[in-house]
Amino acid sequence: MPSIRFTRRQSLLGGAALGVTLAAPSLSRAQSRPLITHGVMSGDVAHDGAVIWARADREAKMLVEWSTTEAMTEARAVPALAVGTPTDFSGKLALEGLPSDQDIFYRVTMTDLADGTASEPVQGQFRTAPMGNRDISFVWSGDTAGQGWGIDEDRGGMTTYGTMLRHAPDFFLHSGDTVYADGPLKEEVELADGTLWKNVMTDAKRKVAETLDEFRGQHLYNYMDRNVRAFNAAVPMIAQWDDHEVTNNWYPNEMLTADDRYTVKSMQTLSSRAARAFHEMMPTRQTLAEPMRVYRKVSYGPLLDIFVIDMRSYRGDNTTNTEAEGTPFIGPEQLAWLKREMINSTATWKVIAADMPIGMMVRDGAEAMENGANGDGPVLGREKDIAAVLSFIKTAGILNTVWLTADVHYTAAHHYSPERAVFQEFEPFWEFVSGPLHAGTFGPSDYDNTFGPEVRYAKHPEEGQANLPPSDGLQFFGKVDISADTGVMTVRLMDSADSELWSVELEPKRA
DSSP states (O other): OOOOOOOGGGGGGGTGGGOOOSSOOSSOGGGOOOOEEEEEEEESOOSSOEEEEEEESSSEEEEEEEESSTTOTTOEEOOOEEEOGGGTTEEEEEEOSOOTTOEEEEEEEEEETTTOOBOOOEEEEEEOOOSSOOOEEEEEEOOBSOTTOOOOGGGTSSHHHHHHHTTOOSEEEEOSOOSOTTOOOOSEEEOTTSOEEEOOOOGGGGSOOOSHHHHHHHHHHHTTSHHHHHHHHHSOEEEOOOSTTTSTTOOTTOBOTTOTTOSOOBHHHHHHHHHHHHHHSSOOOOOSSSTTOOOEEEEOSTTEEEEEOOSSTTOOOOSOSOOTTOOOSSOHHHHHHHHHHHHHOOOSEEEEEOSSOSSEEOEETTTEESSSOOSSSSOOTTHHHHHHHHHHHHHTTOOOEEEEEOOSSSEEEEEEOGGGOSSOOSOOEEEEEOOOSBSOBOOOOEEOSSSOEEEEEEEOOOTTOOSBOGGGSOOEEEEEEEOTTTOOEEEEEEETTOOEEEEEEEOOOOO
């Protein structure tokens, strides 16, 4: 078992992070103060700043103050942000000019725009990225509230978040399927042992999401969980998306003509609404050039750069994925960006945060393929984009790349090598898969030999089992530790009970 570091972050467990209200108040506006409805979050932490998120129950001014002490002595305020109906009363503020490698404590207060009444403040914490060498620790996983498994308070809620929090990571990489907008919940589900899973219910979780408000409600549902709120207040997030933020296996030009659950059939419409809700309800940094862009680089000092990629927004249609000329997956602009950023990176480790694994076959119906993998053989279809990335890494001499992902609802460690591959123009590398956080457990997947994957470890349900509930314990996350002294990256695959299932130490290569 790895050692677990307890820091001042743990004090948030008994404080304001757990004291947030779960829903709008029953009192009238005249009788109540404004409320911060779903806790606070930080995200996309840099060496000098971070993004802070919160949501009010009405039109309000969002005031953020920060300090380097938990007592908030000499707190500094940033200009307030008005929040209202255009963003469902949510707001994001960027803190800038912060000291590097420093614990930052912040508090958020909402003041009523009509009469200036102030909410109770809610406090959070994060640590800015270092500019020099220091040990780094982070966790990653994906897949939250999927396959009918929502918040069952009698079973402790989304307990994997509480397990991850006990490690006090520097940040959390959410590898996609942050919500299941296509997965309505039932109030009760009978389990194999005869007991009942009892979901907390909201209107947004009773049907598939189609409207902007319904997509927003998917995110707000998860923030009702006390484990999630405590985690969000203490650990900054790097969030990416995959398919279930919109609907299963979607692609941009899809029309949902055969799905009677949807009155809105256009995927362009649904994905646009979902993307807006995603960025409104996540502490992501956005750009004016492409406000809904998910792919980005997050630098975390001289030891680590994280390249968050988007395998969803720029893809072509789901076909058999065997086109000899290739079909879009990452897309030319993102591919050019990734090459440029990787070759300019001076970090020891380059983590490619992908929302789907490389060599695991994920089908979409009887013939179409959802992932890049399409069966044994040469590079075809979406594999062309993956091959372009891997061959560029080799020819450009980029060292120490590691792929992290989720998506398939079990945990695995994959080693890729040209000695086992049909396509051989790449250097050996590792890919680690971990999830779900709080969703049904499935597996295993089939593999193809195009890039030569070898399964070094996997844990999944036994043959014939599928959609196992979180109460069965097959919920997974990964933990990465990078040593400042040696540069060694240690990757651990963990479960919700905090058991270390498998680990490996990776020695960095030097130029």
